[in-house]
Amino acid sequence: MKRTLSAVAALSLAVLGIAVAPSAAWAATTTVSGTVTDAALNPIVGAKVRYLTANSEYDFYTDSAGHYGGPISPESYVVKFQAAGFAAEYFDDSVTLAGATPRVLAQGSDTVSDAVLGAESTLSGTITAYTGDPVQAGVQLFSENDGWESVGYVQSSSVDGGYDFGGLAAGNYKISVVSPDSDDLVDEWYSDRLTEVEATIITVPPVGSATADVQLAEGAIIGGSVKNTIGSPVDMQLFASNTIQPDAVRAITSGGVYSFSGLAPANYTISTYEHDLGGFFAAQTLPPVAAVVGSPATADIVVTPALPAESEITDEIVPHSGPLVVAPGGTYTWTVPSDEDSDVYAILYSTPVYIGAAPAAVNGVATLTLTIPSDTAPGAHKLSISSYSDSHEGTQIERGYFALTVLAATGPTVDPGTDPATAVGAGGDPSEGTAPHGAAASLANTGLPAAPILAVAPMLLVAGVLLRTVHRRRA
Numbered sequence: 001m002k003r004t005l006s007a008v009a010a011l012s013l014a015v016l017g018i019a020v021a022p023s024a025a026w027a028a029t030t031t032v033s034g035t036v037t038d039a040a041l042n043p044i045v046g047a048k049v050r051y052l053t054a055n056s057e058y059d060f061y062t063d064s065a066g067h068y069g070g071p072i073s074p075e076s077y078v079v080k081f082q083a084a085g086f087a088a089e090y091f092d093d094s095v096t097l098a099g100a101t102p103r104v105l106a107q108g109s110d111t112v113s114d115a116v117l118g119a120e121s122t123l124s125g126t127i128t129a130y131t132g133d134p135v136q137a138g139v140q141l142f143s144e145n146d147g148w149e150s151v152g153y154v155q156s157s158s159v160d161g162g163y164d165f166g167g168l169a170a171g172n173y174k175i176s177v178v179s180p181d182s183d184d185l186v187d188e189w190y191s192d193r194l195t196e197v198e199a200t201i202i203t204v205p206p207v208g209s210a211t212a213d214v215q216l217a218e219g220a221i222i223g224g225s226v227k228n229t230i231g232s233p234v235d236m237q238l239f240a241s242n243t244i245q246p247d248a249v250r251a252i253t254s255g256g257v258y259s260f261s262g263l264a265p266a267n268y269t270i271s272t273y274e275h276d277l278g279g280f281f282a283a284q285t286l287p288p289v290a291a292v293v294g295s296p297a298t299a300d301i302v303v304t305p306a307l308p309a310e311s312e313i314t315d316e317i318v319p320h321s322g323p324l325v326v327a328p329g330g331t332y333t334w335t336v337p338s339d340e341d342s343d344v345y346a347i348l349y350s351t352p353v354y355i356g357a358a359p360a361a362v363n364g365v366a367t368l369t370l371t372i373p374s375d376t377a378p379g380a381h382k383l384s385i386s387s388y389s390d391s392h393e394g395t396q397i398e399r400g401y402f403a404l405t406v407l408a409a410t411g412p413t414v415d416p417g418t419d420p421a422t423a424v425g426a427g428g429d430p431s432e433g434t435a436p437h438g439a440a441a442s443l444a445n446t447g448l449p450a451a452p453i454l455a456v457a458p459m460l461l462v463a464g465v466l467l468r469t470v471h472r473r474r475a
Contacts, residue, residue, distance in 0.1 A: 029071075029073070029074055029107050029108060030071070030072055030073070030074045030105045030106065030107055030108060030109050030110070030111070031069065031070065031071055031072070031109070031110045031111070032051065032060075032069060032070065032072050032103075032105065032110075032111050032112075032113065033067070033068065033069030033070075033110065033111075033112055033113075034049065034067070034068060034069070034112050034113040034114045034115070035062075035065070035066045035067050035068075035114050035115075036049065036062050036066050036068070036081055036083065036114070036115050036116075036117065037066050037114075037115075037116055037117070038086065038116070038117060039116060039117075039118060039119075041116070042066075043062070043064070043065050043066025043067070044062060044066050044083045044086065044117065045062060045063070045064055045066065046061055046062060046083065046084075047061065047062040047066070047068075047081060047082065047083035047086075047115075047117070048060075048061055048081075048082045048083070049061070049062070049068050049079065049080070049081055049113075049115075050079070050080045050082070051072060051077040051078075051079055051103070052077060052078050052079075052080065053075050053076065053077055056073075058072050058077075072105065073105075074105045074106055074107040074108075074109070075104075075105060076102050076103070076104045076105070077102065077103045077104075077105065078090055078091070078097065078100040078101075078102055078103070079091040079100070079103055079113050080100075081115040081117060082167060083117055083167065084166065084167055085119075085120055085166065085167065086117035086118065086119065086120050086167060087117060087118050087119060087120045087121060087167065087168060087169040087170070087207075088117075088145075088151075088167055088168065088169050089115065089117065089118075089169060091103060091113050091115065093115075093116075095145050095169035095170065095171060096144075096145045096146075096171070097145065097146050097147050098147070118207070119207045120166055120167050120168060120169075120207070121168045121169065121170055121204045121205065121206060121207060121208055121209065121210075122164060122165060122166050122168060122204075122208075122209045122210075123141070123164075123165045123168060123173060123175075123202060123204055123209070123210045123211075123212065124162065124163060124164040124165070124209065124210075124211060124212075125162070125163060125211050125212040125213045125214065126156070126160060126161040126162050126163070126213050126214075127139065127156040127161040127163065127177055127213075127214050127215075127216065128161050128213075128214075128215050128216070129183070129185055129215070129216055130185070130215060130216065130217050130218045134156075134157065134158065134159065134160050134161030134162075135156065135161050135179060135180075135183070135185065135216060136155060136156055136157065136158035136161075136180065137155070137156050137161075137177050137178060137179045137180065137185075137216070138153065138154075138155060138156075138177070138178040139153070139154050139155070139156055139163045139175055139176075139177055140152070140153045140175065140176045140177075140178070141153070141154075141165050141173055141174075141175055142173065142174045142175070142176070142196070143168075143171060143172075143173055144171055144172040144173070144201075145169055145171040145172075148174070148196075152165050168204055169204075170204055170205055170206035170207075170208075171203075171204060172201045172202070172203055172204075173201070173202045173203075173204055173210075174189060174190065174196065174199040174200075174201060174202065175189070175190045175199075175202065175212060175214075176188070176189045176190075176196070176199070177189075177190070177214050177216065179216055179262060183261070183262060184218060184219050184221065184261045184262050185216040185217070185218065185219055185262050186216055186217045186218070186219040186262055186263070186264045187216075187262065188214065188216060188217070190202065190212050190214055191212070191214065192217070194244055194245050194264055195244065195245060195246070217264075218293055218294075219261055219262035219263050219264065219293065220263040220264070220265055220291035220292055220293045220294075220295075220296070220297070221259060221260065221261045221263065221291070221296040221297070222240060222259075222260045222263060222268060222270065222289055222291055222296070222297045222298075222299055223257070223258060223259035223260065223296060223297075223298060223299075224257075224258060224270075224298050224299045224300040224301065225253075225256050225257055225258070225300045225301070226238070226253050226256050226257075226258060226272075226300075226301045226303060227256055227300070227301070227302055227303070228302065228303055228304070228343060228345075228357055229302060229304060229356065229357055230343065230356075230357045230358070230359065232256075232343050232357075232359065233253070233255050233256020233257070234253070234256055234281070234303055235252070235253045235254060235255070235256060235390070236252075236253055236272060236273065236276045236277055236281070236303075237250060237251070237252055237272070237273040237276045238250070238251045238252075238253065238258055238260075238270060238271065238272060238273070238301075239251075239270070239271050239272075239273065240260045240263065240268045240269070240270050241268065241269050241271075242264075242266040242267060242268050242269070243266070243267075244264065244266050245264065245266075249263070260291075263291040264291070265291055265292060265293055266290075266291055267288040267289065267290050267291070268288065268289050268290075268291055269285060269286065269287075269288055269289075270285070270286040270289060270299050270301070271283065271284065271285040271286070272284045272285075272301065272303065277388060277390055277395045278388065278394070278395035278396075278397050279306055280305060280306060280386075280388045280395065280397055281303040281304065281305055281306060282303070282304055282305065282306040282307070284301060284303060286299050286301065304354050305345045305347065305354055305386060307347060307352035307353075307354065308352075308399070310349045310350060310352065310382065312399070313349065313382060313384045313399055313400070313401045315399065315400040315401070316400065316401060316402060316403075317336065317337060317385065317400035317401065317402055318402065319334045319335060319336045319402055320334075320335040320336065320337070320365060321333075321334065321335045322334030322335065322336075324402070324403065324404060324405060325404075325405045325406075325407060326372050326404060326405070326406055326407070327372065327406070327407045327409060328372055328373065328374045328375065328376045328378075328406060328407075328409050329371070329372065329373075329374035329409070330371070330372050331369065331370070331371045331372075332369070332370060332371075332372070333367065333368065333369045333370075334367070334368050334370070334383075335365050335366070335367050335368075336365070336366055336368060336385050336402075337361075337364055337365060337366075338360075338361040338364065338365070338366040338385065338387055338398075339360075339361060339364075339387050339389060339398060340360055340361045340362070340363075340364060341360060341387075341389040342360055342387040342388050342389050343357050343358060343359055343360050343387065344357060344358050344360070344361065344366045344368065344385055344386070344387045345357045345385070345386050345387065346358075346368055346370055346383060346384065346385055347383075347384040347386065348372070348373070348376065348381060348382075348383055348384075348404075349381060349382040349383075349384060349401070350381060350382070352384075353373060355370050355371065355372070355373065356368065356369075356370045356371070360387075366385075368385070370383075372406065374409075376406050377406065378406050378407055378408035379405070379406060380403065380404075380405060381403075381404045381405070381406055382401040382402070382403060382404065383401060383402055383404045384399060384400070384401045385399070385400050385401065385402075386398065386399040386400075
């Protein structure tokens with residue numbers, strides 16, 4: 001757990017001469033203290049003293065006498081001292097994390113760790129665009145002294161693009177520059193590199209300064225739309241990633257439209273976020289898209305709903321109209337109750353298959369015209385109707401179903417153009433659905449095959465006539 005005091009509050013207390021320590025609620029069982037001074041042994045006010053372990057950080061700030069102290073958990077720590085205008089260092093007089101002397105705190109102990117800080121070194125420069133204009137960008141500093149961890153972050157000036165890092169010890173550094181999201185500039189590591197591994201090392205001398213200017217290159221653009229299968233826009237998060245840079249770039253669609261700008265030339269994989277919108281839509285990943293500077297690429301996405309397990313569809317609904325018995329390959333229309341804020345989506349179970357969508361409901365009723373897959377097995381099924389609504393409170397998903405019987409397709413036993421749902425008296429309405437011509441729809445066959453019976457029928461008829469004639473003669 002990271003436990004850090006507010007620097008502003010801590011400094012205010014320090015000015016009042018009050019030693020600043022972590023909250024007593026931490027149930028600490030040992031105490032640390034010390035004094036931070038300059039080379040002339042003058043106290044440094046507001047210096048930050050950080051006690052670090054692999055899993056936690058404790059920050060203290062010095063008071064007007066340069067003193068700090070407070071309770072802390074008994075563990076082994078490295079201690080880092082930092083103050084404006086002075087070079088950062090670790091206990092005991094080490095500028096590197098690797099050379100720091102650990103402070104092993106025993107339960108109930110009172111351990112003193114003092115520091116005398118020397119003069120600082122600095123690193124500064126300017127951030128400009130490929131056009132030469134200044135850029136207000138984020139500049140992050142990484143230090144070899146600290147195991148290449150981040151040790152600072154500043155914003156360059158919008159006036160001249162200038163930035164400055166102070167309070168540095170002599171050593172090797174790297175910087176990364178992130179341009180504003182609205183710009184078409186490529187983020188980079190100094191100098192003109194896309195990854196930290198390739199970054200140019202900047203050497204800062206003792207009690208001196210170094211300069212690192214960065215000119216950001218023009219980036220490529222990939223844009224497009226996100227829609228559902230009936231063409232309605234869908235707003236969601238997208239990510240673009242390539243094999244060169246480790247971090248993906250995020251975009252959020254607006255009105256179903258998205259744009260990734262400031263991309264380094266490369267092949268990008270565009271993907272949706274599987275947990276977005278409550279996981280309503282199935283995750284998708286597009287084939288690689290080439291990003292070329294000066295030639296915007298287009299990559300449109302069509303999303304379909306995720307297919308939850310049938311056991312998750314438990315709320316039964318009653319359609320306002322439409323058949324409850326259908327034929328494979330037939331097209332039918334239903335009206336169903338639905339929310340008016342979202343399109344509605346239909347999934348046929350038992351083996352889930354998405355079969356279509358309809359626009360958002362009007363007056364609480366949505367109209368769905370759907371085709372039953374031709375390979376649907378005969379028998380009992382569920383037709384699930386789902387929708388979602390998204391707001392600042394989160395995504396609300398509604399799912400319901402009604403029972404559906406699918407007939408078996410057995411051959412042309414009804415006249416072409418006749419709705420088999422009507423022919424079998426199963427609640428169908430010719431105006432609400434059409435089965436494929438030349439394909440019959442009936443319940444699963446039972447009893448004897450029809451062909452042998454038809455072959456024997458004429459012989460039975462002749463035998464019946466002869467028997468009737470004999471009977472009359474005897475009479």
